[in-house]
Amino acid sequence: MAKVVVALGGNALGKSPEEQLKLVKNTASSLIGLIQAGNQVVISHGNGPQVGQINLGMDFAAQNGKTAAFPFPECGAMSQGYIGYHLQQSLQNELHQRGMEKDVVTTVTQVVVDPGDPAFENPTKPVGDFYTKEQAAQIEQEKGYTFVEDAGRGYRQVVPSPLPKRIVELNSIETLIENGTLVIAAGGGGVPVVEEGGALTGVPAVIDKDRSSALLADNVDADQLIILTAVDYVYINYNQPDEQKLTELSQAQAQELIDAGQFPAGSMLPKIQACLSFVKGHPERKAIITSLAGLDQALEGKLGTVIHG
Ligand SMILES: Nc1ncnc2c1ncn2[C@@H]1O[C@H](COP(=O)(O)OP(=O)(O)O)[C@@H](O)[C@H]1O
């Protein structure tokens, strides 16, 4: 039996609750198939688009006097609940359909970050929807947000993305896993918190869920980390006429491609770095990057980019 941490990309979860539920339902079938095949599965997910949408909606309501202001960490916690709810329900329905008994639970997860992390001075994490250059400039002026171009897909707001240091709820997550519960944890990379004198306080940022998923996978001593996103493979020269898919990527080649600037900071770079940090020094471990729809094929070794330990 392998222990597998599967991380679902926020951008791969669609643009609306309807789209997200449909995508999650399809992936739930593959995830339960993985469990039925005898594996222990732990799930994490991103929240970039969703936390940005929630934040913008709450900002709009607050500015129009309809609600109190909702700080960014609270929006992050809401995104964990929203996405976790869809995942829980889809997984429970799939279990029911297959006549399987298993508890499924989402743990609101806090992740400790360093208050001195230089990321707080340099926002890089894209959140929310995609805008044209003109729309982005207008929102920048109105709200003071920072926007950048995101992997050829349009302009997006960016927020600080500090490194994850410690998963606060780790003991409870491990206890749930040991008890056979299907756990959804570290959603959106975890709500970022700082720890001062033992007290935790939320901070406005979004931790990269690939990095938190790698930390979670390492902490629970998983055999595999599977990162599901919107593309079937990692590519060299992505989106260019000479793009080349990578079925296997050695650790040395991954580092060479990072150094050559092949992977953008807000999208593919953290996935590659997360995979490297998970497998490094662990020849028995394996990391896979593929699409949500491609999970079944990836499990059969027919799709996806594999990084071996
Ligand atoms: N070299 C590359 N190979 C594959 N995809 C890449 C590459 N460089 C950038 N990308 C983009 O990165 C995206 C994945 O990052 P992102 O959307 O941030 O992930 P997530 O699904 O976790 O939200 C892909 O869908 C693709 O558009």
Ligand SMILES: NC(=O)OP(=O)(O)O
């Ligand atoms: N938190 C996070 O990394 O989200 P995405 O997967 O949506 O980028």
